[in-house]
Every structure is written in structure tokens, then in C-alpha cells.
Amino acid sequence: xxxxxxxxxxxxxxxxxxxxxxxxxxxxxxxxxxxxxxxxxxxxxxxxxxxxxxxxxxxxxxxxxxxxxxxxxxxxxxxxxxxxxxxxxxxxxxxxxxxxxxxxxxxxxxxxxxxxxxxxxxxxxxxxxxxxxxxxxxxxxxxxxxxxxxxxxxxxxxxxxxxxxxxxxxxxxxxxxxxxxxxxxxxxxxxxxxxxxxxxxxxxxxxxxxxxxxxxxxxxxxxxxxxxxxxxxxxxxxxxxxxxxxxxxxxxxxxxxxxxxxxxxxxxxxxxxxxxxxxxxxxxxxxxxxxxxxxxxxxxxxxxxxxxxxxxxxxxxxxxxxxxxxxxxxxxxxxxxxxxxxxxxxxx
Numbered sequence: 116x117x118x119x120x121x122x123x124x125x126x127x128x129x130x131x132x133x134x135x136x137x138x139x140x141x142x143x144x145x146x147x148x149x150x151x152x153x154x155x156x157x158x159x160x161x162x163x164x165x166x167x168x169x170x171x172x173x174x175x176x177x178x179x180x181x182x183x184x185x186x187x188x189x190x191x192x193x194x195x196x197x198x199x200x201x202x203x204x205x206x207x208x209x210x211x212x213x214x215x216x217x218x219x220x221x222x223x224x225x226x227x228x229x230x231x232x233x234x235x236x237x238x239x240x241x242x243x244x245x246x247x248x249x250x251x252x253x254x255x256x257x258x259x260x261x262x263x264x265x266x267x268x269x270x271x272x273x274x275x276x277x278x279x280x281x282x283x284x285x286x287x288x289x290x291x292x293x294x295x296x297x298x299x300x301x302x303x304x305x306x307x308x309x310x311x312x313x314x315x316x317x318x319x320x321x322x323x324x325x326x327x328x329x330x331x332x333x334x335x336x337x338x339x340x341x342x343x344x345x346x347x348x349x350x351x352x353x354x355x356x357x358x359x360x361x362x363x364x365x366x367x368x369x370x371x372x373x374x375x376x377x378x379x380x381x382x383x384x385x386x387x388x389x390x391x392x393x394x395x396x397x398x399x400x401x402x403x404x405x406x407x408x409x410x411x412x413x414x415x416x417x418x419x420x421x422x423x424x425x426x427x428x429x430x431x432x433x434x435x436x437x438x439x440x441x442x443x444x445x446x447x448x449x450x451x452x453x454x455x456x457x458x459x460x461x462x463x
Contacts, residue, residue: 116221118249118414121200124439129227129251134200136165138227148202150229151213152177152292154177155444165189165197167204168214169327172224173292176319189214191240207231208242209396210293211324217245225249226410232395233402234266238293238302238329242406250412251439254420255397256375263375263399269392270301273349273371276390277307281347284365288372291317291394295351296324298373299331301394302349312337312345314352314361321351342366346438358387375399376437404428419444 122131128140136146143160150156150166152173157166159182164171168188175182189195191214194203200220207213209230216227233242256263277285289295295317302311306338310333313321318336325331337350346366356362357370372388375395383391398406403425407415414435417425422438429436 116223118223118225119217121218121220121223122225122227122251124441125208128441128443131197131200131218131438132169134197134202134218136175136197138216139229139444147183148216149174150207150216151210153210153230153290156229158248159183163187165195165202166216167191167212170214171214172323173320176323191243194261201439205245207238208233208236208239209241211296211327211329213239213293215243215245217247221247225251226265226412228253228406229249230255230397231406232398233406234263234395234398236266236297236396237304237339238296238324244406246411248412249414249416250269250407250410251416251418252403252407254403254417254425254427256395256399257403257417257421257425259400259424261375261378261399262401263378263395264393266297266301266394267305268307269373269394270298273390273392274302274305274307276369276371277347277349280367280369282370283347283367283388284345285349286357286362286368286370287349287351287392288357288366288370289351289374290396292320294373294394296321296329296331297396298392298394299334300329303330303332307349308332309348310335312348312350314350314356316353317351337364348453354386407434408432 127142129138136148137144138148139156140147145162147161148165152170157174159178161183164183165187165221169384171186172181189204203217204214208214218225224247226245289298312335362368369389371390373394374390376382377391377393415429416439418441
């Protein structure tokens with residue numbers, strides 16, 4: 116048996132024919148194994164979904180109770196039999212509940228890592244190296260220019276700005292699953308104990324994180340708060356909300372955006388971001404290359420991102436490598452699955 120007999124790219128996504136399932140399929144399939152809850156990986160409409168309990172909970176929050184015909188929760192380190200394969204889940208360090216999926220058949224182990232990072236994160240289980248024959252890696256930041264700074268230092272920039280401009284409201288754009296909660300947790304670790312305000316689209320998932328034991332401190336909905344009372348405060352909101360009419364409710368708003376893409380200053384300028392915060396939930400170039408080496412894989416498949424540069428690096432190290440050219444993955448759509456009462460329109 117060869118690796119591509121076990122997993123192969125198809126129009127629906129990465130397909131495991133011996134196991135009878137797809138990993139993070141982009142269209143409805145009979146059986147889906149989901150790595151994490153971001154909407155570009157976790158879509159509704161599958162016949163059956165296998166994922167960690169937290170990923171299943173996230174999908175239920177976003178899509179409702181009937182997001183799949185059936186569900187099964189799989190814990191980290193747990194091994195299950197699917198067709199002619201064995202499948203196990205391992206921490207990916209990306210967001211709460213995120214997992215790498217190890218698929219074994221015919222003496223070959225392939226690890227589909229989904230999205231991952233090796234940097235510390237107080238809101239989710241740390242990334243785990245899983246030895247394998249073939250490693251499937253993302254390449255979102257797969258260029259040597261992307262070397263992320265310490266996230267705590269970026270949050271310190273935010274708090275220094277809050278102290279420097281007490282008359283202004285600080286609006287932090289951050290993806291509603293994972294990034295927002297990580298930023299809040301880092302703010303708390305830095306000693307900031309004042310209430311933090313949330314855009315309506317942030318509330319469900321952020322409160323779920325708190326229920327799961329992630330220390331986020333006092334959180335308040337921003338809706339209904341008087342404009343003057345928001346001076347000197349921090350509010351977390353979806354990135355799109357920080358550049359629309361919604362910001363008029365804040366006194367002299369200062370816009371920040373937490374993203375690995377803020378390393379590219381042109382992107383910050385295009386978005387009108389006054390305070391770019393380089394905080395990413397994806398591995399940077401050093402994280403990607405170190406992880407690939409640590410897995411011991413002799414073959415690497417690269418997907419969704421800067422595929423060519425990482426493939427070239429792998430080949431320069433004597434590894435077999437190829438791009439998978441999967442489509443449908445990238446920064447998640449923040450409005451997917453949000454009911455009208457929680458949408459940005461409701462907050463305008």
C-alpha cells in the first residue's frame with residue numbers, strides 16, 4: 116500500500132477510501148472527520164461527523180443542533196477503527212478542541228495536521244508532535260518572512276496604548292473562534308483586570324470558552340453601553356465590524372487587529388488599522404519547518420497557503436514533498452452560522 120492509496124485529494128476534500136471518510140470536507144459527505152471548528156474546515160450537512168467534543172460543541176453553537184445526521188466525540192489519544200484504517204486524534208494547538216488526525220493502514224501512518232501552531236496559548240491544549248511516515252501540513256505563513264513575535268509582547272503594545280490614550284476606546288478586530296479568546300486570556304495574564312467588552316457576534320463562543328474553564332475575567336456585552344462610558348475600554352469584535360458604521364458608538368475609536376497578516380504593513384494600512392498586533396494561531400516559518408523535521412516524516416504534503424516555498428524547503432532537506440492544491444480553505448467567514456440577533460447588523 117502507498118500513501119496515496121490511503122489519503123487522496125478530491126473535489127470534496129481529503130478522502131480516505133479505505134476508511135470511508137473525508138477529512139475537513141468542503142461539501143457534504145457521508146462521513147466527515149473534522150479537525151477543528153473554524154468554518155472553512157467544519158461545515159454543516161454531513162451524514163456523520165467525528166471530532167473532539169469541543170469541536171462538536173462549536174459546530175452546534177454555530178449551525179444549530181441539526182448540523183449533521185449523527186456525531187461521535189473522539190478524545191485526544193483515543194484510537195478508533197474506521198473501515199480498514201485506525202484513526203487517532205492529537206492536539207493541534209490551534210484553537211480549543213483542535214486536533215491532528217493520524218490515519219494508519221498497511222503499516223503507513225499519515226498525519227493530517229489541519230491548522231496548527233507550536234506557540235504557547237493559554238486557551239487550548241498545546242500542540243503535540245506525532246511521528247509519522249507522511250505529514251500533511253498547512254502553509255498559511257509558509258514564507259521565511261513570517262516569523263511571529265511573542266504574543267505577550269504584542270498584547271503589551273495594546274495595553275500601553277490603552278494607558279497612553281485613556282480618552283479613546285480600543286477596538287480589537289479578532290476572529291471570533293480562538294483568536295478573540297486568546298487575546299483576552301493574554302490581556303488577563305498581563306494583569307489587566309477591568310471588564311472587557313464584546314461585540315454580539317463574539318458572545319456565544321467566548322462564553323463557551325469561559326464555561327470550559329478558560330480564565331477570561333469579567334466580560335460585558337457592548338450593546339447598550341453609553342458612548343462616554345466606553346472611553347479607556349477594550350472591545351473585541353470581528354475584523355469586518357471595526358471598519359463599518361458600528362464603530363460610531365465609541366469615543367474616538369482606535370482600531371487594532373490581531374492577526375499574523377499584520378506582519379504585512381500594507382495590509383494594516385489597507386484596512387485602516389492604527390495598531391497592528393502580530394498574533395497568529397498558525398505556525399510561522401520556523402514553526403512549520405521545525406515541526407516537519409520533528410515528525411520524522413520522509414514525505415510531506417503541503418496545503419492551503421504558501422505551498423511552493425515550503426515544498427522547496429522540504430526537497431532541499433531531502434524529503435519527498437508535493438502541494439495538495441486543495442481549495443476552499445483560508446481565513447474563516449466570521450458571519451457563518453450566526454443568528455440575526457448576534458450578527459453585525461444587529462449591533463449596528
